[in-house]
Amino acid sequence: MKDQTVLGMTQLKNENPAPAISTQDKIILRDLARQLQECAGKPAEEEKRRLWTAHNDLEATRPVIFCDPENGWNEILSDDKILCSGSLAQEWEMTLRKEICWTTEMKDDKVVDAVFNIPIQAVESDWGMHERRIGGGGGHAYRWDPPLKDYADIGKLRFPVITVNHEATQANLDLARDVFQPYLEVRLNHKWWWTLGMTWTLVNLRGLDQLMYDMYDEPEAVHQVMSILRDGTMARLDFLENNGLLSSNAGNHYVGSGGFGFTERLPGPSFEGNSSGRADNPVLLRDMWGFAESQETVGISPEMFAEFVFPYQLPLLERFGLNCYGCCEPVDARWKYLKAIPNLRRVSVSAWADIDVMAEMLGDSYVFSSKPNPAYLAIPEMDETYVRKSLRDFIRRTRDNRVEIIMKDNNTLGKNPDNAFNWCRIAKEEAMNA
Numbered sequence: 487m488k489d490q491t492v493l494g495m496t497q498l499k500n501e502n503p504a505p506a507i508s509t510q511d512k513i514i515l516r517d518l519a520r521q522l523q524e525c526a527g528k529p530a531e532e533e534k535r536r537l538w539t540a541h542n543d544l545e546a547t548r549p550v551i552f553c554d555p556e557n558g559w560n561e562i563l564s565d566d567k568i569l570c571s572g573s574l575a576q577e578w579e580m581t582l583r584k585e586i587c588w589t590t591e592m593k594d595d596k597v598v599d600a601v602f603n604i605p606i607q608a609v610e611s612d613w614g615m616h617e618r619r620i621g622g623g624g625g626h627a628y629r630w631d632p633p634l635k636d637y638a639d640i641g642k643l644r645f646p647v648i649t650v651n652h653e654a655t656q657a658n659l660d661l662a663r664d665v666f667q668p669y670l671e672v673r674l675n676h677k678w679w680w681t682l683g684m685t686w687t688l689v690n691l692r693g694l695d696q697l698m699y700d701m702y703d704e705p706e707a708v709h710q711v712m713s714i715l716r717d718g719t720m721a722r723l724d725f726l727e728n729n730g731l732l733s734s735n736a737g738n739h740y741v742g743s744g745g746f747g748f749t750e751r752l753p754g755p756s757f758e759g760n761s762s763g764r765a766d767n768p769v770l771l772r773d774m775w776g777f778a779e780s781q782e783t784v785g786i787s788p789e790m791f792a793e794f795v796f797p798y799q800l801p802l803l804e805r806f807g808l809n810c811y812g813c814c815e816p817v818d819a820r821w822k823y824l825k826a827i828p829n830l831r832r833v834s835v836s837a838w839a840d841i842d843v844m845a846e847m848l849g850d851s852y853v854f855s856s857k858p859n860p861a862y863l864a865i866p867e868m869d870e871t872y873v874r875k876s877l878r879d880f881i882r883r884t885r886d887n888r889v890e891i892i893m894k895d896n897n898t899l900g901k902n903p904d905n906a907f908n909w910c911r912i913a914k915e916e917a918m919n920a
Contacts, residue, residue: 551594556896562587603674640707686782736775775807812835868908893910
């Protein structure tokens with residue numbers, strides 16, 4: 487397949503006007519930047535940083551608490567609370583207000599820094615074909631028409647091509663520095679992927695129902711497509727590493743499906759302190775956390791997972807200094823295979839996993855990344871008594887583990903932002919009393 491594909495980077499000419507922020511929007515953003523700087527300078531932030539580091543390095547700590555309301559942010563920071571008028575300014579305002587909210591209202595264990603990250607401006611092609619989405623507007627549900635309708639078309643698959651717009655990236659950096667300095671340090675920091683699991687892509691190409699049949703009817707074709715996805719993803723990692731485009735996630739960066747990257751284990755000895763991913767001192771994969779999951783294949787047996795999925799994920803994960811695995815899928819039945827992942831550190835334990843089994847299997851050798859059911863925050867008035875009881879029971883059952891409790895996947899807070907704030911308060915109280 488490699489001789490049929492191209493992976494490379496070209497300079498995308500910046501034909502769009504330089505980004506701009508109005509004087510009034512700049513005043514709003516600078517005031518928020520000043521507030522964030524004040525929040526970041528409080529001693530509690532350094533205490534949380536030490537907590538996350540000890541936790542990720544498998545020292546015994548109290549349970550670590552983090553809440554990301556996700557779509558619920560639209561109810562916490564509704565449109566009427568966004569004061570900027572320009573689209574870019576509104577995006578930056580939302581980022582700043584979230585950070586301030588985490589420390590002033592959420593009050594979980596998320597660390598806030600006096601830092602503003604700017605992503606690389608880039609586009610990436612598809613795999614030679616792409617699903618057609620039907621519906622999905624405004625964040626609603628959608629279905630899709632998968633393009634790989636016949637495995638005779640496998641030869642049409644191509645590795646994605648990344649095209650970077652350095653000029654636009656630099657323009658955004660310059661603008662952010664003009665707006666935020668001296669209050670915030672502006673950094674180039676880009677996250678190129680969320681997961682290296684590949685089954686999301688596979689399902690988009692072939693369709694979920696059809697894939698379930700294919701594992702029985704067309705097993706060799708499934709293996710062939712997974713081989714292409716593995717090789718294309720591996721080439722993508724090579725490309726990003728060789729061109730100095732990676733950014734360190736071994737710090738105040740969300741890693742895997744929950745938790746933050748603080749650790750003394752990373753970066754590796756080759757790293758000399760550059761977090762921006764510049765080619766003169768590049769971040770390497772061995773300096774980073776890796777992550778994979780396979781939520782889409784939750785309906786297949788552990789043995790089929792070991793045959794069709796895991797062998798293709800493993801070579802990718804072998805390249806990272808530390809690894810996370812799992813998201814919403816219960817991984818207890820797959821653990822006998824997953825424990826072979828080198829440098830595996832963070833394991834997701836979803837609301838559908840067997841808590842007691844996972845507690846015994848993970849022990850104090852892995853981060854037990856718990857994902858409570860978010861449904862209890864999705865009603866107008868959260869049942870605080872039930873939430874406290876369930877958290878207390880969970881903490882008791884996992885007292886010998888290295889536990890983090892990650893509230894996420896919230897599509898709504900029942901139009902009551904206090905649900906998130908109160909969950910954090912209760913979770914922190916129970917964690918402190920553990």
